[in-house]
Amino acid sequence: MTAAPTTPRPYTLIAELTYRCPLRCPYCSNPIDYQAHKNELSTEDWCRVFGEAEELGVVQLHLTGGEPLARKDLELLAARAREVGLYVNLVTSGIPLTRERLEGLARAGVDHVQVSVQSSRASLADEIAGYPGHTKKLEVMRWVKELDLPLTMNVVLHRANLDEVDELVALAEAVGADRLELANTQYLNWALSNRDVLLPTREQIERAADKAAPHRERLRGKMDVLFVKPDYFGDTPKACMDGWARRFLQVVPDGRVVPCHAATSITSLVFDDVRTQSLKQIWETSPALLAYRGEAWMQEPCRSCDKRALDFGGCRCQAFALTGDAAATDPACHLSSNRAAIDAAHAGAEAGADTGAATGTRRYLYRGRTAP
Amino acid sequence: MLVIDAAFVPRLAKKARLKLDRHANKYMIIYPERGLELNDAAAAIAKKCDGSRSVGVIAEELAAEHEGAPRNAIEQDVITFVSMLRDKGLLDLR
Numbered sequence: 001m002t003a004a005p006t007t008p009r010p011y012t013l014i015a016e017l018t019y020r021c022p023l024r025c026p027y028c029s030n031p032i033d034y035q036a037h038k039n040e041l042s043t044e045d046w047c048r049v050f051g052e053a054e055e056l057g058v059v060q061l062h063l064t065g066g067e068p069l070a071r072k073d074l075e076l077l078a079a080r081a082r083e084v085g086l087y088v089n090l091v092t093s094g095i096p097l098t099r100e101r102l103e104g105l106a107r108a109g110v111d112h113v114q115v116s117v118q119s120s121r122a123s124l125a126d127e128i129a130g131y132p133g134h135t136k137k138l139e140v141m142r143w144v145k146e147l148d149l150p151l152t153m154n155v156v157l158h159r160a161n162l163d164e165v166d167e168l169v170a171l172a173e174a175v176g177a178d179r180l181e182l183a184n185t186q187y188l189n190w191a192l193s194n195r196d197v198l199l200p201t202r203e204q205i206e207r208a209a210d211k212a213a214p215h216r217e218r219l220r221g222k223m224d225v226l227f228v229k230p231d232y233f234g235d236t237p238k239a240c241m242d243g244w245a246r247r248f249l250q251v252v253p254d255g256r257v258v259p260c261h262a263a264t265s266i267t268s269l270v271f272d273d274v275r276t277q278s279l280k281q282i283w284e285t286s287p288a289l290l291a292y293r294g295e296a297w298m299q300e301p302c303r304s305c306d307k308r309a310l311d312f313g314g315c316r317c318q319a320f321a322l323t324g325d326a327a328a329t330d331p332a333c334h335l336s337s338n339r340a341a342i343d344a345a346h347a348g349a350e351a352g353a354d355t356g357a358a359t360g361t362r363r364y365l366y367r368g369r370t371a372p
Numbered sequence: 373m374l375v376i377d378a379a380f381v382p383r384l385a386k387k388a389r390l391k392l393d394r395h396a397n398k399y400m401i402i403y404p405e406r407g408l409e410l411n412d413a414a415a416a417i418a419k420k421c422d423g424s425r426s427v428g429v430i431a432e433e434l435a436a437e438h439e440g441a442p443r444n445a446i447e448q449d450v451i452t453f454v455s456m457l458r459d460k461g462l463l464d465l466r
Contacts, residue, residue, distance in 0.1 A: 011407060057395045059391075059393070059400065059402050059407055060402065060405060060406075060407065061403070085391070087402045087404075087407075089404060089405055106460070109450075110391070111387070111404070112403075112404040113406070114404075114405075149387065150385075150386075150404050151404075152404055178387065178404065178461060179404060179461075200435075215444060220373070220459055221373065221458050221459050221460075221461050221463075221465075222461065223375070223461070224460075224461055232417060282440035346418065359414075
């Protein structure tokens with residue numbers, strides 16, 4: 001008999017303010033059916049949520065989306081979050097943004113800006129994003145540094161841009177980024193739909209990781225270079241979100257409280273809504289958050305695995321997407337009886353490695369265009 | 373890599389906010405998407421990393437505040453802590 005886990009303290013609130021976005025990236029973490037969720041929380045709802053999050057112990061706030069700039073009340077929200085003491089990270093595509101609005105956001109209390117970049121080359125970047133925004137992003141990153149705000153340049157890596165590590169580091173240095181996140185695609189939601197076109201080969205991953213390592217050393221203390229290897233290429237799963245509903249909590253545009261970006265894809269769960277309950281009540285009692293918190297839900301081989309406190313059984317969304325059972329061992333684990341689902345995807349990537357970047361034969365499934 | 377010695381004058385980077393965490397009643401340094409929980413000794417050093425005094429002076433002050441504490445050992449602790457801040461990019465080096 002396992003004792004009920006004590007309620008952990010959340011440190012980070014991911015506030016997905018909207019699913020609206022001018023970009024259409026084929027690895028978007030928003031739900032496939034995002035257009036069905038148009039009932040966005042009001043300014044007052046979000047302001048209350050920020051206060052309740054701080055009371056629960058949250059210190060970091062990510063204002064994200066979709067594109068958070070699509071919210072006309074973003075300045076108000078940033079100001080409220082700062083007022084209750086949160087560290088305000090703005091996670092943005094930089095589009096649509098003017099220098100005046102960025103100055104207003106800095107005045108309101110944004111502490112740090114993370115800008116997404118799709119490639120070091122404008123033509124490829126715009127093709128990946130499904131939107132001609134690369135040049136604007138470079139300008140936005142310059143503004144961020146001119147306003148003396150810390151800047152993270154974030155690049156989601158996949159087959160088409162994984163060979164650009166040196167160029168991406170050079171770009172990040174040129175714009176004066178404080179952090180560079182080279183984050184390999186996680187194959188969930190849109191990225192899972194586009195997996196055949198996005199998944200790199202093992203050789204490509206190893207080459208990119210080898211290129212990133214010396215930059216990381218060279219730039220230590222000046223620019224933080226993160227290279228996040230994708231779980232598809234390891235033997236053990238990632239410690240997804242540091243455990244389900246443990247350190248992170250996320251509120252999606254329509255007010256449901258989830259443990260991570262992809263969790264609404266687990267259709268066997270019903271997530272509770274901040275419009276009908278307090279954040280505290282949801283964090284402590286929501287059946288969906290309790291479902292995979294701690295270890296009581298684990299099946300074999302996780303249940304008796306000596307790594308279960310390190311990787312928490314991996315990613316529940318991936319388990320659900322690839323096996324239909326969110327309580328299954330993450331198929332990224334070599335001990336999973338479903339590991340073949342990952343290996344088959346690798347075989348497809350190896351077979352398709354000659355197509356793509358060089359020949360312009362990529363065929364992404366883009367998310368639909370919505371008015372920003 | 374910048375060497376941290378007794379003469380170095382540390383100042384926390386603008387992006388790093390030293391904050392008393394009211395939940396744990398401990399100081400933390402929060403910075404982009406990360407946080408660092410400080411023990412009491414580290415917090416005492418961090419509070420003095422404001423660009424107004426050198427590592428050596430910080431060690432002097434801490435030794436004076438804790439009577440009988442060996443100054444040289446404290447200076448080593450300050451150097452270790454400030455070097456960690458340097459490696460995390462949390463020092464203002466301008």
